[in-house]
Amino acid sequence: MSELPNIPGDFLSLLANQRLTPLKLESLESAPVETQATTVFALQFDGGVLMAGDRRATAGNNIVTETVDKVLEVDAISLLGIAGVPATAFEMARVLQSSFEYYRRSQLQQLSLSAKVRSLARLLRENMPMTMQGVGVVTPIFAGLEGARGARSSQPQIYFYDPLGAQFHAVSYAASGSGSNTIRSILSYQQRFGNPRPDTMEMKRAVQFALRLLNIAAEFDSATGGVNPETNHHATIKILDENGVKSVTPEQQAECYNL
Template identity: 35%
Template sequence: MSGFEPAFLSATSSSFFDLVSRLRPEALPLPGQHATAVPEGTTVLALRTAEGVLMAGDRRATAGNQIAHRRIEKVHRADAESVIGIAGTAGLALELIRLFQLELEHYEKIEGAPLSLEGRANRLAAMLRSQLGLALQGLAVLPLFAGVEKAAADGDAATGRIFSFDVTGGKYEEVSWHAIGSGAGPARSALRRLWQPGLTTAEAVEAALEALADAAEDDAATGGADLVRGIAPVIRMVDAAGERRIPEADVLAQAAAVARRRREEAEER
């Protein structure tokens, strides 16, 4: 006799999310759960580079007009070829990330091959759609998803793609860059000015730090780089070699150079 529950053996879908919905629905964040003064994640951005795609997020979470956390991580690895960032209700967003990571791992184990990048974005949209009840209560989660399509031939550069979403599960592909969260406006304005085709990884990191610094100047909920406490934004890169995090020491060093240049420019005005 098998020790598995019948639902495990009769599953008709490779979706981990669907399996949990049937077996343990209480494990999912469901409509009807309420919270007050919950931490909110703020600014996350992504931009295409010559090698793939880069995503960055500040570390601040707010609850009302208070700083709830200074070291929250809003940008995470989704799988070996993609990253996910979050803005909105922090607790639900982090749970969504964990569930999405399990969903991709489960699919690959069942099907023997990973989902396409488009398929991963579609699954994330479906998961968001299932949480519409929470969003209507004000507990909204907005992810930003990015990754690379494998090169068609050896030697070809990987193609970076960026997807944004709305609270209803609508999915939108962005062309070159995008930003979400309370500081998205100034961050997008900075990226519009700084982005250009063929950015190297170092140039993309600098552009991301500049955009977060602009967002932090205009949006109190965005933290930027905290050079006093040594807190660097989380920056992750995806290229043909896979997903990786830019070392925090490197980010802090480049953030210090950006801050120094911005201070010199301000003094010259």
């Protein structure tokens, strides 16, 4: 951190000036069983990007909680879906939230989408020692709208990462976490052969589709929590369209679930 140049509008530079270091975690030989967050995914639908996640966190065989929010609003036009170790992932989300808002307020303009995508890659790279030790692994997905002045695209875009920080642009969908293989398979099939394809679904149909995807992932992966409005088990679902981020409330989810 102390080697960072002092870049105007850069929150990590501000922290370095104040001698504050985020994400400085130390691992122990006798590290406890780490808590893991599980399944998140994002897909393009007719009205923008939908990002969803189950709400279960596990540590080994234990279910730690069923109320984690893994889809986070980083700013008014960016979403982050976290999979991996929540301690690190939530700290990354907090750093990103502070960074993007700090830049927007101090520089009086939005950070470009490319810079936001790279900011997350940079945090993942800084977390590499923890990743290589097998603790603190985070594999997030990111969705954002280009907010920089003079931007060419007003369509929200989806990105996914590997644990070392490589970033990839997803054309139609991305998924991460232990239930993601199931979800990716279904999304791949549905996007190629489905009718309707996810990218042509209207919002309510896309929400229903997302809830069903989570339930199917939960069938095959014990670390993914299912969805059932009758027992008050909901997902976290957020929509990113050209106007910014909106949350899909539990009531709206229940309505879509029973379409």
